[in-house]
Amino acid sequence: MLEVVSTDTMRRSDAAMSEKGVNSKELMCRAGQAIFETVRKLNLWKPPAAVICGPGNNGGDGWVAADILQQKGVQVDVVSPVEPDEIPSALARHVARRTAGRDVTVHVGPSRDELTVLAHEVDVIVDGILGTGFHGSLRPPFSIWIPALNDCDTRVVSIDVPSGLDSQTGHIGDACVRADITATMLAPKIGLYSGDGPEYSGELICGELYEEIDEVIGEVDHAAEIVESSDLVDYFAELPSNVNKYSRGSVLVVAGSAMYPGAAMMAAKAAARAGAGYVTVAAPDACANLIRMSLPSVPVIGIPSDSRGAFGAAARSVICEIAEKYDCVLCGPGMTTASGCMKVVTGLLEQDVPLILDADALNCLARASIDGIDANPDLYRREAALVLTPHYRELSRLADCEDIADMGAAIDAAQKIVWSAGSDNLVVVAKGPSTAVVGVDRVYVPMSGPASLATAGSGDVLAGILAGIVATSHDSVEDWGLLTSYAVAIHSYTGYAAAELMGPRSVIATDLIDLIGSAMQLVEDEAFREVRDAAEKGE
Numbered sequence: 001m002l003e004v005v006s007t008d009t010m011r012r013s014d015a016a017m018s019e020k021g022v023n024s025k026e027l028m029c030r031a032g033q034a035i036f037e038t039v040r041k042l043n044l045w046k047p048p049a050a051v052i053c054g055p056g057n058n059g060g061d062g063w064v065a066a067d068i069l070q071q072k073g074v075q076v077d078v079v080s081p082v083e084p085d086e087i088p089s090a091l092a093r094h095v096a097r098r099t100a101g102r103d104v105t106v107h108v109g110p111s112r113d114e115l116t117v118l119a120h121e122v123d124v125i126v127d128g129i130l131g132t133g134f135h136g137s138l139r140p141p142f143s144i145w146i147p148a149l150n151d152c153d154t155r156v157v158s159i160d161v162p163s164g165l166d167s168q169t170g171h172i173g174d175a176c177v178r179a180d181i182t183a184t185m186l187a188p189k190i191g192l193y194s195g196d197g198p199e200y201s202g203e204l205i206c207g208e209l210y211e212e213i214d215e216v217i218g219e220v221d222h223a224a225e226i227v228e229s230s231d232l233v234d235y236f237a238e239l240p241s242n243v244n245k246y247s248r249g250s251v252l253v254v255a256g257s258a259m260y261p262g263a264a265m266m267a268a269k270a271a272a273r274a275g276a277g278y279v280t281v282a283a284p285d286a287c288a289n290l291i292r293m294s295l296p297s298v299p300v301i302g303i304p305s306d307s308r309g310a311f312g313a314a315a316r317s318v319i320c321e322i323a324e325k326y327d328c329v330l331c332g333p334g335m336t337t338a339s340g341c342m343k344v345v346t347g348l349l350e351q352d353v354p355l356i357l358d359a360d361a362l363n364c365l366a367r368a369s370i371d372g373i374d375a376n377p378d379l380y381r382r383e384a385a386l387v388l389t390p391h392y393r394e395l396s397r398l399a400d401c402e403d404i405a406d407m408g409a410a411i412d413a414a415q416k417i418v419w420s421a422g423s424d425n426l427v428v429v430a431k432g433p434s435t436a437v438v439g440v441d442r443v444y445v446p447m448s449g450p451a452s453l454a455t456a457g458s459g460d461v462l463a464g465i466l467a468g469i470v471a472t473s474h475d476s477v478e479d480w481g482l483l484t485s486y487a488v489a490i491h492s493y494t495g496y497a498a499a500e501l502m503g504p505r506s507v508i509a510t511d512l513i514d515l516i517g518s519a520m521q522l523v524e525d526e527a528f529r530e531v532r533d534a535a536e537k538g539e
Helices: 007-019 024-040 057-071 090-100 112-121 142-150 197-201 211-219 229-235 261-273 285-294 315-323 339-349 360-367 392-399 407-421 458-473 480-502 509-513 516-536
Strands: 002-004 049-053 076-080 105-108 124-128 155-159 181-184 203-206 224-226 250-254 278-284 300-303 328-331 355-357 386-388 426-430 436-438 443-445
Touching: 024 057, 024 090, 024 124, 024 155, 024 181, 049 057, 057 076, 057 090, 057 124, 057 155, 076 090, 076 112, 105 112, 112 142, 229 480, 229 516, 250 261, 250 315, 250 458, 261 278, 261 285, 261 458, 261 509, 261 516, 278 285, 278 315, 285 300, 300 315, 315 339, 328 339, 328 458, 339 355, 339 360, 355 360, 355 458, 360 392, 392 407, 392 426, 407 426, 407 436, 407 443, 426 480, 436 480, 443 480, 458 480, 458 509, 480 509, 480 516
Parallel strands: 049 076, 049 124, 076 105, 124 155, 155 181, 181 203, 224 443, 250 278, 250 328, 278 300, 328 355, 355 386, 386 426
Antiparallel strands: 002 224, 426 436, 436 443
């Protein structure tokens, strides 16, 4: 797994590296070498290149990269806002003076038109304008240069983060470099996976660590870990020949209402497609027949409903008695937050069965607490596994905090919830453009899906996939966060497959369900390819 760091962690890493005697000049030289290697991987050998440098150490990395490119016979133009002697950072000033003394062309403070002409004359642009310390608004000349770079078709390699991107939140201000490749140094920054980061970063390449840096990164807290397909190989067991529909794993889907019967249908069918051998829906009797007609292979139990077609006052006792017979219970899709639904949620939390709370079940949970559920940990602390699947707005309600707008803030809110309960089988799946799976000890970032997943009902499908994966795992789960990440990855793959078939703007949630099997196979194939590649490299 690849560790993801926050900007605060990077500052502490820099301090720790200084204490260990790691030379800052050597770090800058290694960064420049990494950029050169990245440019070479563009299948362009000795292309004319331009390196756009800012006044800080990110710009210093750019000056080093320009120096190495020039030594390798590449025609290089360097753009700087000030003369090399006027660069405020002492180390960046030193490497800029050295590079300027070589056979490179230096352009100081070019106009937008001059930069546009240069950008069209080269085959690759290295963006070393702003680094991880940037936040807020752009100032001239960068507010002029960055839009000019984005208007040209030349390939762009950004150093560490695309200039204009907040490396913590992933937010952009006035403008941001739209990179083809981002070569991030030491470890990926959380902003590359949050907010606008995935859209502007392009392909991410992480510079290799050497021994002293690897040791330091391991000593400081990191924000998350990127889950690669090869990390999931333990979940690809073949079905045994003596399996039956019950031993494969059973799921009870507690969902639906007269207003939202489709949510229960999608969640149940997704659970079956994800491998569960026996799926049952417990739905209000006001919509039970409609769900039966839609799902002929799924038993549907009609539960007493209220006057609005949601679970009624008698639902809690009926559902809790049924739930004990299943390997996993999924509660929430399309359920509403009626008083009967509130009682169902609190009743299921008391049962000794793995439980997934999604959608309206989360809203019921939030309403049952004051000042956030982390202030009432006994409400959701339990022996059996619990998976909460909030999107950012639902997570804000659960944690009683301000609106969450980025993955870093989502991780902080989710950690409040899991740390308050202190259970190693509690997981919060913080759903967003990039999803974080938050447990007590670790935070995972599974593969993100495409924008086509941002459609009504997509979360119901993910909840069903989760239920199917949990049910088929039985009692063999060692890491609930990693198991949950597997389900998130499957969901992401269904999004890519559906976008390819339907077009990214035309995907609807029901398109995803019949692609779950193919998505599971894609995850497995990718995992074994990664394992094979690592073995060939001797890793």
